[in-house]
Amino acid sequence: MNAAKSKSVTVRVAEKRERGEPKSKYNEPSKGPAPGELADRLGDSHVNILPRKQLVVVLLSISMGMFIAFADQTAVTVGLDEIGRELNSQSTINWAGTSSLLANTVCQVLFGRLSDIVGRKNVFIGSLVVLGIADLACGFAQTGPQFYVFRAFAGIGQGGISSLAMVIMSDVVTLKQRGKYQGILGTSVGIGNSVGPFIMAAFISDNKHWRYFYHVFAPIIIMIAVAIYFLLPGKPKSSCEVLTPLEKLKKIDYLGIITATSALTLILIPLSGGGSTYPWDSPIVISMFIVGGVLLFSFLIIEWKVPELPMIPLRLFLNPSLCLILGSNFFFGMVYYSFLFYIPYYFQIVRGKDEVISSVFLLPIVLTQAGMSTVSGNIISYTGHYIYTVLFGYTFWTLGCGLLLVWDEHTNYGTCVVILLIIGIGIGSTFQPTMVAAQAQAKKADRAVVISTRNVLRSFGGAVGIAIASTMISNSLLKEIGTIESDPSTYSDIPQSYLDELKENIFSKIDVSYLNADQASEIRHIYMSSIQNYFYLLVPFIAVCLISSFFIRDRGLQCLDETPEDQIHKEALSVRTSRTDFSTDVESNNDHEGARGEPREVHQV
Known part of the structure; x- marks a missing residue:
C-alpha cells in the first residue's frame, strides 16, 4: 500500500509539472526571476498532455492548416510561366518564390518565442488569417512587384502555420510519442505539396485563370481558421498566467526582430538579383551584403546580451549535436525548396510538358515523402532512437541527388520516376525525424524556440537555395546564348530575334514550334546545360547533411533536463x-x- 501510495504521489507531482503548475503559484507577485527561469516557466505553462480523443481532434485541426499552407506554397511553382506572362514580369518571376521564402524565413525568427508569450492558438490562427488575406490580394495583383509583395505576406502566414503546428503537437504529446504524431503531420505536408500544383494546373489549363486559384483558396483558408478556433484547445485551465498582458508586450525582443529581419532581407535581395538584375560588383549589391552582414553580427550580439527572452537563444548552439542538427537543416532547405521549384521547370522547359504533366512528376517525391514520414515516425516511437532513420534518409537523398546528374533532355521517364522516388524516401525519412532529434537535444521549455530556430534555418536555406539556383540557371543560360550569338552558324543559325526573346523571358516556357528540329534541339540543350549546373550543386549540399549526421549523439527520446x-x-x-x-x-x-x-x-x- 505504501509503495502504491508513494508512486501515486509521484505521478501526481509529475502531472502538475506537465500541466505547467509550479511549486508556488505563478499569479503571486514576481520577485524578478532569472531570465532562464522565466523562459522555462513560459515554456512549461503550455504543456497540456491530452487524452486520445481530444488529441485526434487537435491533430486533424493542425493537419488541415499544414495541408493548406504547403499546398499554397507549392502551387505557384507550376504557375510561374503564366503568371509572369500576364503580369509582364517573365524575367523576375522567380521572385514569387524567393519573396515568399524570404518573408517566411524572416518571421520564423519570432514565431517560437512569440507563441511562448501570447499563446500558441493565437499565433496559429493569426497566421492562417494572414495567409488567407494575402492569397486574396494575390488574386487581384496587377503587376509583378505587387504579386511578390503579396506572396511575401503569404510566406509569413505559411511560416507561422508550419512552426506552430509542430510546437502545438510538442505541447500535447510526450517526446516518445512525438515522432509518430509528427510523422502524420509530415504526411499532411506531403499531400499538400502534391495537391497544390494540381489545383493550380487545373485552373491554368481552364482558360488560363490562375487568379481563380487564389480567389478560391482565400475563403477556404479563412473557414479553416474559424474551424480551428473552435476545435483547438487553448492553454490548460489549470495553468496560471506567468505574465500580465502588459508584461508580455514588454518581454518581446523588438530589437532582435528589427535587426534580424533587416539583416536577412539585405542579404537575400542581392543574392537573388546578383548577376542578373545587377552585376555582382555593383555598388548596390556590395553595400547590401556589407550592411546585411553587419546587422546579422549585431543581431547575434543582441541575442547574447540584451533580451530577457531572446528570439533565438544562442546557448542552443553550445550543444554540439543540436548545433549539427540545426546547421544541417540550412542545407536541407537549400536542396528541398529549390528542388520543388525547379523540377517542374525541367519538365516544362526542357521536356516541353504542360503544367498538369509537370505536376504529375512531383508525385513520386511528395507522396513517397508523405508515406515515409508516417513510417519513420512510427519507427522512432517504437525503437526510441532517431539517428538510424536520419542516416538512412540522408543516404537515400544523397544517392538520388547524385543520380540526377544522368538526366538530360532525352532521359527515359521511367528512370526519372525511380530517381524521384529515391529522393522522396530520403526527404520523408528526414523531414520530421530531424525535428524530433533537435527537441531531444534541448530542454523541455525550449521546444518552441528550437522548432522555430530549426525552421528559420531551413527556410533561410530554402531562400538561399532558390536564389542560387535562379542566379546560376539564368547566368548560365545567358552565357550559352552569348556563345550562340558569337557564332550562329555553328548552332543551326538560330534567329537573333528568338535569342533576344529568350534573354527577356528566361523562366518562361519556351516555344520551339517555329524552329526546325536541329534548332529546337540546340535550344533544349542549352536549357538542360543550365539546369544541370544546378544539379551539380545539390550533391555536396545534401552530403553535408549526411556527413554531419554521423557526429550526432542519439540521446533517445528524452529532453536534456529529463531523467x-x-x-x-x-x-x-x-x-x-x-x-x-x-x-x-x-x-x-x-x-x-x-x-x-x-x-x-x-x-x-
Whole structure:
C-alpha cells in the first residue's frame, strides 16, 4: 500500500509539472526571476498532455492548416510561366518564390518565442488569417512587384502555420510519442505539396485563370481558421498566467526582430538579383551584403546580451549535436525548396510538358515523402532512437541527388520516376525525424524556440537555395546564348530575334514550334546545360547533411533536463489520460476524488 501510495504521489507531482503548475503559484507577485527561469516557466505553462480523443481532434485541426499552407506554397511553382506572362514580369518571376521564402524565413525568427508569450492558438490562427488575406490580394495583383509583395505576406502566414503546428503537437504529446504524431503531420505536408500544383494546373489549363486559384483558396483558408478556433484547445485551465498582458508586450525582443529581419532581407535581395538584375560588383549589391552582414553580427550580439527572452537563444548552439542538427537543416532547405521549384521547370522547359504533366512528376517525391514520414515516425516511437532513420534518409537523398546528374533532355521517364522516388524516401525519412532529434537535444521549455530556430534555418536555406539556383540557371543560360550569338552558324543559325526573346523571358516556357528540329534541339540543350549546373550543386549540399549526421549523439527520446524517471512519469500521465478517455468504469469509481479536485491515482505504469 505504501509503495502504491508513494508512486501515486509521484505521478501526481509529475502531472502538475506537465500541466505547467509550479511549486508556488505563478499569479503571486514576481520577485524578478532569472531570465532562464522565466523562459522555462513560459515554456512549461503550455504543456497540456491530452487524452486520445481530444488529441485526434487537435491533430486533424493542425493537419488541415499544414495541408493548406504547403499546398499554397507549392502551387505557384507550376504557375510561374503564366503568371509572369500576364503580369509582364517573365524575367523576375522567380521572385514569387524567393519573396515568399524570404518573408517566411524572416518571421520564423519570432514565431517560437512569440507563441511562448501570447499563446500558441493565437499565433496559429493569426497566421492562417494572414495567409488567407494575402492569397486574396494575390488574386487581384496587377503587376509583378505587387504579386511578390503579396506572396511575401503569404510566406509569413505559411511560416507561422508550419512552426506552430509542430510546437502545438510538442505541447500535447510526450517526446516518445512525438515522432509518430509528427510523422502524420509530415504526411499532411506531403499531400499538400502534391495537391497544390494540381489545383493550380487545373485552373491554368481552364482558360488560363490562375487568379481563380487564389480567389478560391482565400475563403477556404479563412473557414479553416474559424474551424480551428473552435476545435483547438487553448492553454490548460489549470495553468496560471506567468505574465500580465502588459508584461508580455514588454518581454518581446523588438530589437532582435528589427535587426534580424533587416539583416536577412539585405542579404537575400542581392543574392537573388546578383548577376542578373545587377552585376555582382555593383555598388548596390556590395553595400547590401556589407550592411546585411553587419546587422546579422549585431543581431547575434543582441541575442547574447540584451533580451530577457531572446528570439533565438544562442546557448542552443553550445550543444554540439543540436548545433549539427540545426546547421544541417540550412542545407536541407537549400536542396528541398529549390528542388520543388525547379523540377517542374525541367519538365516544362526542357521536356516541353504542360503544367498538369509537370505536376504529375512531383508525385513520386511528395507522396513517397508523405508515406515515409508516417513510417519513420512510427519507427522512432517504437525503437526510441532517431539517428538510424536520419542516416538512412540522408543516404537515400544523397544517392538520388547524385543520380540526377544522368538526366538530360532525352532521359527515359521511367528512370526519372525511380530517381524521384529515391529522393522522396530520403526527404520523408528526414523531414520530421530531424525535428524530433533537435527537441531531444534541448530542454523541455525550449521546444518552441528550437522548432522555430530549426525552421528559420531551413527556410533561410530554402531562400538561399532558390536564389542560387535562379542566379546560376539564368547566368548560365545567358552565357550559352552569348556563345550562340558569337557564332550562329555553328548552332543551326538560330534567329537573333528568338535569342533576344529568350534573354527577356528566361523562366518562361519556351516555344520551339517555329524552329526546325536541329534548332529546337540546340535550344533544349542549352536549357538542360543550365539546369544541370544546378544539379551539380545539390550533391555536396545534401552530403553535408549526411556527413554531419554521423557526429550526432542519439540521446533517445528524452529532453536534456529529463531523467529516465521523468520519462516514466510522462508515460504514466499518457496512460492516465487514455484511461480517462476510454474507461468510464474507472472514471465512475474515482468520482469522489474528482469532486475534491484531486487527480486520480495511477497504480501501475
